[in-house]
Amino acid sequence: MKRRLEVSELIFKILAYTLLTAFAICCLYPFVYAISSAISGRDVVDNNEIILLPKDIQFAAFAEIFKNNAFWISYANTLFLTFYGTVFSLFVAILGGYALSKKRLLFRKGFNFILVFTMWFSAGVVPQYLNYKKTLTVFNSIGIQDTKWMIVIAMGMAAMNIILLRNAFEGVPSEIEEAAIVDGATELQVLTKVYVPMSKSTIATVGLFFGISRWNGYYWAQRMIPANHSFEWPLQVYIRRYLEDNIWNSDQGAINVEVYSLNSIVYTMVICAIIPILIIYPYIQKYFAKGVNMGGVKE
């Protein structure tokens, strides 16, 4: 039987739905606008006539992008960074989180404190930059300086994610570990065969955090990979440079612009950049929703 809503409940529901709808529109609108701008004609875009739907539809901007090698190189770089960055970061975070979750770890409290401390106080941009640059000159000898690998390694650790994993591992009942030990598992087998599969959802969540931050990573990539290594740039840095070179610093650009506006090129890049996330997100979302709860709250 349906229960009649109280007035206060009704007001709350109306408010909640209204606010959420407004929020959803705020999130969706820029996306729709970007698509419309990407495929609209030059004049309407340059005269800011696009409000929601595209006008004078053309796909020349997409055609132009598909021909642009530098774009696809940076796209590949971003894929590379996202894949290896996520794998490496997850590797570090899983090992770190597992060790920190064990009460028998020597100086556990101290390590946890140091870890959390970096979340409260960061060193600041300049010391961080010097740190990366100086430390990573060590890697000069193996030839990864000024390459994508620097980002993979320098950005490899994230305190928050280690804490999420630590909490997830702490949530696994100690009897399970003991059962595995009695069954004959080594420490590494306990981690890989019991803890990791049992914390799948948190690991998926943390992996998503890492993946998105690598995909969207701009600032440190731009700082650490110099312009003479532009073939190592990820997509975000490339788009920014493209804007600088072709729109902000030039009078309608170096490329021949006929049917589409230069802004359409930018929007096209934006759409290309977001597509992989749109494809992957729904698959991970089920873990994501569960994972944030599971790792964050110790049951």
Place this chain on the structure above:
Amino acid sequence: MSSLNLINLNKIYDHNVQAVYDFNLDVNDGEFVVLVGPSGCGKSTTLRMIAGLEDITSGQLIIDGKDVTKMPPKDRDIAMVFQNYALYAHMTVYENMAFSLTLRKENSDLIHTKVMAAAEILGLTNQLNKKPKQLSGGQRQRVAIGRAIIRNPKVFLFDEPLSNLDAKLRNSMRRELLLLHKKLNATIIYVTHDQTEALTLADKIVCMSMGYVQQVGTPLELYEHPKNLFVAGFIGLPSMNFIDVQITEDGKMVCPSFEYQLSADHQRLLKDYVGKTVVFGIRPEDIVEDGDIDFKVKINENLGQSTLVHGLAKEKKLVCKFKRWCAYKQNDMIKIGFVEEKMHFFDKETTNAITEAHNE
């Protein structure tokens, strides 16, 4: 299967907290030994020391003549069943049972044969592809047992395996465990705080309290000849009644509630205690509705085949268990007496039982 010797085992935690004192026990091949005692008595700690999950502070643990005191758990050839099942939630029943053999890189055909055999014994054949969360509590515990038996270990360790099950299931699982023990002829060490489980399952009971072994013996020995007040009070349900009595020169035991003429045997037993106070113990089932002690009924609890009658002998609270359906009402006055040969006496100071051996 094999034997086990625990020699002077001690467990001392940080800050000098001692959980187990000088634990000595010999377990024979195929024996079902139950460690029983209240929470915090050190029984689980002892079991975990045998498993290798806790370090042994001092003492020696010998399995099959081999000193395993310092050996890691996986080399001790033991299997353990935990109270909360401790199943791997991400694996199917089959994978859970096969896990230990997979880790040992056994041949997959052999693993399959063993898993199927264990599943057959435990009635899990139709559940092999399910995940633990799809199973009932009893089935989960069976999977945990299956995981243990598949390895054919030297010793099985059970840590309160039935406490998470409801009463009915616990009874049936208890019988299954007994049958399993007979079938496998396994050496089993079983921890429980439930004395019914201890009495029904054990070949040998180790009764513990506050880290000390109080008594080791067969269930009947512990029930009929408890060594001290603790064992007398712990074993048996409802617990034994205890009354402080004074032994008089004319062979009576006297307390504010009643006077009772002791038999010649009991007088001889208590000859050193004349004029002193001792603790008299009598089990509820050893009180009869026949005698000359006045008893005022407070509560009449019918259990079907017997009746628990709670009441007062003057001010002293007593529980009686009569083997018939009684229909006493509150404040009914009845006469009770004690079964001569089932009376127990304990030294008030040492709390030890006063026995013939004591007098010799």
